[in-house]
Amino acid sequence: MGELWMSFMLKERMESEELMLLRMLKARGGLLDDSRFWNLEKGYQGEVLFDKWFSSLDGEWIVVNDLLLEHAGSLFQIDSLVIGGDRVYLFEVKNFEGDFLLEKDRWYSGSKEIKDPLSQMQRCESALRQLLRSLGYQLPIESTLIFINPEFTLFNCSPKLPIVFWSQLNRFSKKILKQSASSGKLHARHSRLAEKLCELHIEKSPYERMPEYRYEELRKGIVCVGCRGMGVRHHYRMIECESCGSKEALDTALLRSINECRSLFPQIKISTKIIHDWIGETVSKKVIQRVLQINFSLIGYGKSANYVKDTQRLIRTDIKA
Template identity: 40%
Template sequence: MLLKPRTTPRELLFLRTLSPRMMFTEEQMEDYINLEKGYEGELKFDALMDNQKREHLLIRDLFLTCNKSDFQLDNLLFTPERIYQLEVKNFEGEHYIETEAWYTSTGKQIKNPLLQLKRSENLLNQLLYKMKANMKVDSYLIFINQEFTLYSASQSLPVILPSQINRFLKKLFKDDNTQNFIYPRQKGIANQLIKLHKTETPYMQIPEYNYRKLKKGLVCSHCMGWMEVSIQGRVKCSHCSKEEFYLSAIERSVEEFKLLFPNEPLTVNRIFNWSGGCISRKTVQRYLTDRYKKNGKGRSIFYEKN
C-alpha cells in the first residue's frame, strides 16, 4: 500500500522552468542535471517497487526534522518486522573506495553517500523513539543505474549494486516473513511520519531571477525548445515539431508563471506576454475566464482560483 506518493521536487520544478529562459552558470547547470538524474533514478526504483506483490506499506519522499536537524528519506518501507530506509542513487561510471573516501575513476573525491545514509538513520531512530515507536530500522544504499560500477567495496557495506537489486528485493520480502496484511500499529507509525512531513525545504538553491530578464515564450514540454504559432488551435515546436493544443499550452504557461511569481496578480496581459505572444489575448482571456474567478474592473481585472 502506497501511503505517500513521490512528487517532483520543488527545486527541480523551478530549475526546469528557468533553464530555457535564462543562462545558468556552470555550477547551476551541474546542480540541475544532478537533480534530474537523481529524480529519474527514484522513478526507476519506484517502478520496481510497484511490481512487488507482497503486502507492505511504503512512504516516498519524506522531509522531516528531529532535534533541530532536517533530513530527507527517499523511501520508507514498512513490514510487520521492521522499517527499511532505502536511499536511491543514480550514479554512473566507475567509482572506488579508499579508507571510507569515495572517488570517481578520474580520482575526483565525492561525498560519501553512506554518511548521509547513516545520518538519516540516526535521526529517524531518534524521531521514532520520541514517538514511542519501537521498530528496528535497516538502511540500504541502492544504485539504480546499470552503468554504475563500484570497486573496493566491502561486502559488509549496506550497498546494493544494480545487478543485485532484484535479488535484494526478493530476499528482503522473504526474509522479513511478510504476511498478507500489515498490522495497524505499523500503519499508525507511518501516518504519524506523514503528518510530520515538511513541504518546504531550506536546501533549495534557486538562481536569482526577475520577470524582465527572463526570456518569454512557450516552452515545448517534450524537448524544451520554443513553440511557434501553428494552425487549427495548435502551437508547434520549432525544434522537435511536436504539436500541442492552445489550451494545454496556456495551462502550462499559467502554472509556470504562478510558480515563479506567486505574489503577482494573474492577468490576461501578463500571461499573453509571458507566452511570447504566441497565443492571442482573446484566447488567453477565454481560458482564464473559464478556469479562474475574475476580480476587479477594467484594466484592474485579475484572476484567481475559484
C-alpha cells in the first residue's frame, strides 16, 4: 500500500459472534436472562453511532475498528483506533443512558457502583503503548472516552478528564480535524502498522459467555428479518410479518433460517427433515430441499445423508482419508 489520502478504514466493525447467537436465541425464547444480550446489543448500537459520526469527518487517517489484542500475557479490547500522521487516537465508546455520578474516582448508576470506564481505557492505553513500542513505533497515544448517547448525564465530572459527551462532538471534531490538518501525510509506515494490528487481532474472544440451550426447548418457525418476531405468513415466494409488515423472499428467509440452525447447532447434521422441523413446518419439504440443493452439497446416503457447505465437505473428506 502506497501513500494514503484522506480517511481510510482498514478494519470495519462487525457484530460479535456472541451477539449474533444471542439474538437468534432471544427470538426463539432461549434466553432466561437477557441482560447480557441487551448489554452487547446496546454497546454495539453505540459503536455504530460513533462510526457514523466519525465517518462524516474528512481528516487524513487510518481507522481500525474493534480490535482484541494481546501483549505480555494480557488481553485488551479497542473499540476504535485511528492512526494519524503524528499520533494514534484511541476511542472508548459507551452507550450509557440515564443519570450517573462520578465521586472520588468511583462511578455510580443510581446507588449501584459500576466499573470505571476511565480506568479501563487507561489500562488499554498502557497495553497499546507497550505493544506499539515492541513493534518499533513511538507514536503518542491520545485516548478519549466517548459517551455517544444524548440521554446520558454524568454529574460531578471534571472538565479536565478525557471525556467527550454527545453535545460536545461537533467541537471535538473541529479539534481533531485541526490536528489532522497539521500532522502531515500518512505514509507506508502508517499503513504497515494498521496491517500489523489487524494481523495481531484475536478473532475468537475468550470473554464470550453463551448460556446453555437445547434444540427441543427453542421455538420453531421463521424469524422475521425486521422485528425478530415469529409471526410470519407464507405467501407463495414471499413471507410477510404479521407484526411489523416486513417482507422477505422465501428462499432468502429459508437460507437465513438454515444458517441460524447451523450456527446454533454446528453438531447437527442438516437435512430436509431437520429444517422442516426447525421452521415449524411452515414450508413444504420440497421447497426446503430445493433451497438446500442450491446452496449446499449433499453427502452420504439414505438416513445418514446430510447437507454441508463445500468447506465442510473438504474437511470431512480429509478426515475420512
